[in-house]
Amino acid sequence: xxxxxxxxxxxxxxxxxxxxxxxxxxxxxxxxxxxxxxxxxxxxxxxxxxxxxxxxxxxxxxxxxxxxxxxxxxxxxxxxxxxxxxxxxxxxxxxxxxxxxxxxxxxxxxxxxxxxxxxxxxxxxxxxxxxxxxxxxxxxxxxxxxxxxxxxxxxxxxxxxxxxxxxxxxxxxxxxxxxxxxxxxxxxxxxxxxxxxxxxxxxxxxxxxxxxxxxxxxxxxxxxxxxxxxxxxxxxxxxxxxxxxxxxxxxxxxxxxxxxxxxxxxxxxxxxxxxxxxxxxxxxxxxxxxxxxxxxxxxxxxxxxxxxxxxxxxxxxxxxxxxxxxxxxxxxxxxxxxx
Numbered sequence: 252x253x254x255x256x257x258x259x260x261x262x263x264x265x266x267x268x269x270x271x272x273x274x275x276x277x278x279x280x281x282x283x284x285x286x287x288x289x290x291x292x293x294x295x296x297x298x299x300x301x302x303x304x305x306x307x308x309x310x311x312x313x314x315x316x317x318x319x320x321x322x323x324x325x326x327x328x329x330x331x332x333x334x335x336x337x338x339x340x341x342x343x344x345x346x347x348x349x350x351x352x353x354x355x356x357x358x359x360x361x362x363x364x365x366x367x368x369x370x371x372x373x374x375x376x377x378x379x380x381x382x383x384x385x386x387x388x389x390x391x392x393x394x395x396x397x398x399x400x401x402x403x404x405x406x407x408x409x410x411x412x413x414x415x416x417x418x419x420x421x422x423x424x425x426x427x428x429x430x431x432x433x434x435x436x437x438x439x440x441x442x443x444x445x446x447x448x449x450x451x452x453x454x455x456x457x458x459x460x461x462x463x464x465x466x467x468x469x470x471x472x473x474x475x476x477x478x479x480x481x482x483x484x485x486x487x488x489x490x491x492x493x494x495x496x497x498x499x500x501x502x503x504x505x506x507x508x509x510x511x512x513x514x515x516x517x518x519x520x521x522x523x524x525x526x527x528x529x530x531x532x533x534x535x536x537x538x539x540x541x542x543x544x545x546x547x548x549x550x551x552x553x554x555x556x557x558x559x560x561x562x563x564x565x566x567x568x569x570x571x572x573x574x575x576x577x578x579x580x581x582x583x584x585x586x587x588x589x590x
Contacts, residue, residue, distance in 0.1 A: 252490065252491060252492070253272075253273060253492050253493070253505055253507065254270075254271065254272035254273070254491045254492050255272055255273060255274055255492075256270055256272040256273060256274040256278050256279060256406070256408060257270065257278065258278045258279070259278075259279060259280070260279065260280050260282065260285070261279040261280055261281050261282065261285075261408060261418075261420055262281075262282065262285040262286065262418070263285070264285070265287060265416070266285055266286050266287025266288065266416045266457075267415050267416060267418075268408055268410045268418040270408065271408050271409060271410050271488070271490075271491035271492065272407070272408060272491045272492045273405070273406060273407045273408075273491075273492035273493070273494070273496075273505070274406040274407075275403035275404060275405075275406065275496075275503040276403065276404060276406060277352060277353055277354055277404075277406055277422060278406065279406075279408060279420065280351070280352075281351045281352070281420055281455050282351060283345065283351065283455075286416075286457060287416050288416055288417070288457045289316075290316055290344040290345050291316035291317045291344065292316060292417075292457050292458065293314075293316050293345065293456070293457055294313075294314075294315045294316065294454065294455075294456055294457070294458050294590065295313070295314045295315075295345075295347075295349040295454065295455050295456075296311065296312065296313035296314070296315070296349070296452070296453075296454050297311070297312050297313075297349065297358050297369055297451065297452075297453055298310070298311045298312075298313075298451070298452040298453075298454075299311075299369065299378060299397075299449055299450070299451055299452075300449065300450050300452075300468070300582070301395065301429050301442070301447055301448070301449045302447070302448055302449070302450075302469070302470060302471065302580050302581065302582075303328075303442065303446055303447045303448075303580070304328065304446070304580055305327075305328055305329055306325065306326060306327055306328055306329075306440075307324075307325075307326040307328065307559050307580070307582070308323075308324070308325055308326075308393075308433065309322070309323070309324040309326075309542070309557075310322070310323055310324075310367055310369075310378060310380055311323075311324075311337070311367075312347070312349065312358050312360050312367055312369070314343045314344075314345060314346075314347040314349055315551075315590055316343075316344060316345075316590075317341075317342055317344070317550070317551065318339060318340070318341065318342075318343075318548070318551050318590075319339065319340030319341075319343035319347055319362070320337055320338070320339055320340070321337055321338045321340075321360055321361075321362050321365045321367055322335065322336070322337035322365075323335075323336050323337065323365065323367075323380060323382045323385060323391055324336070324542055325385075325386070325391060325435065326539075326540050326542055326559050327540070328539050328540065328559060328580065331539055331540045332540060333540050333541065333542040333543075333559075334385070334386045335542065335544065336365070336382050336384065336385040336386065336391070337365060338362040338363035338364065338365040339362075339363075340362050347360060349455075351455075353422045353424065353451065353453040354371070355371065356371075357369065357370040357371060358370075364382065364383055364384050365381070365382045365384075366379075366380065366381045366382075367379075367380050368380070374398060374399065374400070375396055375397050375398045375399045375427070376396075376397040376399060376427070376451075377394065377395070377396055377397070378393075378394070378395045378397065379393070379394045379395075380392060380393055386436070389435065389436040390434070390435070390436060390437070391433070391434070391435055391436075392433075392434045393431060393432055393433035393434055394431050394432065395429055395430070395431035395432075395433070395442065395449075396429070396430050396431050397427040397428070397429055397449050398427060398428045398429075398430075398444060399424070399427050400501065401501065402424075402426065402498070402501035402502075403496075403498060403501060403502055403503035404422055404423060404424045404425070404503070405421075405422065405423040405424075405425075405481040405494055405496045405503070406421070406422050407419075407420075407421050407492055407493075407494045408420050409421070409486075409487035409488065409489060410487060410488050411458075411459050411486075411487050411488060412488045413459055414457075414459055416457060417456070417457045417458060417459050418456050418457055418487075419454065419455075419456035419458065419486070419487055420454070420455045420456055421452070421453065421454045421455075421456075421494065422451070422452075422453040422454075423450060423451065423452055423453075423468065423481040423494070423496075424450065424451040424453070425448075425450045425468065425469075425470045425479035425480070425481060425498050426448055426450075426470045426471075426477045426478070426479040426498055426501070427448060427449040427450070427451070427470070428444030428445070428447070428448060428449075428477075429442050429444060429447035429448060429449050430442055430443055430444050430447070445472075448470035448471050448477075448479070449470065450468050450470050450479070450481075452468075458588075458590065460589060460590065461587075461588075461589050462485070462486040462587070462588055463485050463486065463585070463586065463587040463588075464483060464484070464485040464486050464585075464586050465483055465484055465485045465511045465583075465584070465585055466481075466482070466483040466583070466584050466586070467480070467481075467482040467483060467511070467525065467536070467581065467582065467583040467584070468480065468481050468482075468581055468582060469562050469579050469580065469581025469582075470581070471579050471580060471581075473499075473574055473575075473576055473579065474574070476499060476500055477498070477499070477500055477501065478497075478498065478499050478574070478576070478579070479497075479498045480495075480496065480497045480498065480532070480566070480581075481494055481495065481496050481498075482494070482495045482506075482509045482511075482525065482532065483495070483509075484508070484509070484511075493506065493507060493508055493509070495507065495508065495509045495527070495532070497532070497566050497568070499568060499574070504566075504568050504569045505569075506527055506529065506531055506532055507527060507528055507529050507531075508527060508528045508529075509525055509526070509527045509532050510525065510526050510527070510528075511523065511525060511583065511585075512524040512525070512526065513585065517541070518538070518541060518556045518558050518585065519538040519539075519540065519541035519556075519558050519560075520538070521538075522535050522536060522537050522538070523535070523536040523538070523558075523583055524536070525564070525583075529567075530567070531566065531567035532564075532566055532567070533564045533565050533566075534562050534563065534564030534565075534566075534576065535562070535563055535564055536558075536560055536561070536562050536581075536583050537560050537561050537563075538558045538559070538560040539558075539559050539560045539561070540558070540559050540560075541556055541557070541558045541559075542555075542556075542557040542558075542559065543555060543556055543557075550589075550590075551589070551590050552588070552589040552590070553586070553587070553588050553589075553590070554586070554587045554588075555584065555585075555586045556584060556585050556586070557582055557583075557584040557586075558582060558583055558584065559580070559581075559582045560580075560581070560582070560583075561578040561579060561580055561581075562576055562578075562579045562580075562581050563576055563577050563578055563579070564576055
């Protein structure tokens, strides 16, 4: 079953999800004041990942209730290395003021030498970032324009069976062409919209304490056409809809269930395999580098393996045609949070 969401409020007056399902655009209104849970249970974040054939850049602003985070990560896909750098804010409890919509409201945050700003502008978004202490003082900064022409996205509202006031409202916007410049250790790297693409992971919700999720994403060009996908599962009640979706020329093609077949041993030690119950998504993934995080702060724990590499395989579209994908840069991850 893949139930498509109607328009309206996300939560009722009791803080419960009104409707579970998916949509190709933002149709439900997130209103933090309707939540009926402690502020420490509310998790909100904006995560951008920019992908090219040579590198990936990740930028994160998160207000996870009792812990806020500003993050920058650089993955060198030629050398096979990853560097994380960030700043932690204690007990933000919503005071980071992340916007209630993925389409309106800017994110401007600074903490302990890390400055991130995600702003809307006509036809797209502008990301600015500065982290002089990145990689032991090597430094990372830049300004990027993300074009966002009219295009479908992945939107999903997911409940949790064990807590009727827990939910996750998530949007993934793939295939945004990127232009601008990044300065890394004094070297200026210029991006052009025919070779660099971004995805936004916009999440708002009330989570249960212990969860594991699997997520995969890629954006780029296939046969000269804008192409991307979002796949994932692992938490909540997804009986109404999955988050699996393919994007071609700005149009969404909805998939049912996709299984991640992970390698034994290190997650970057051997290829992954992906298969869908409808056989429309059949893919292998060859790892290049694992961006790992291991944080144990007592109450808050996170174990993250975000593996960057290349996808190859076939995708079936709604009209019955099949696209062949070869060596498309993207990532696949396994994350366990206790939060």
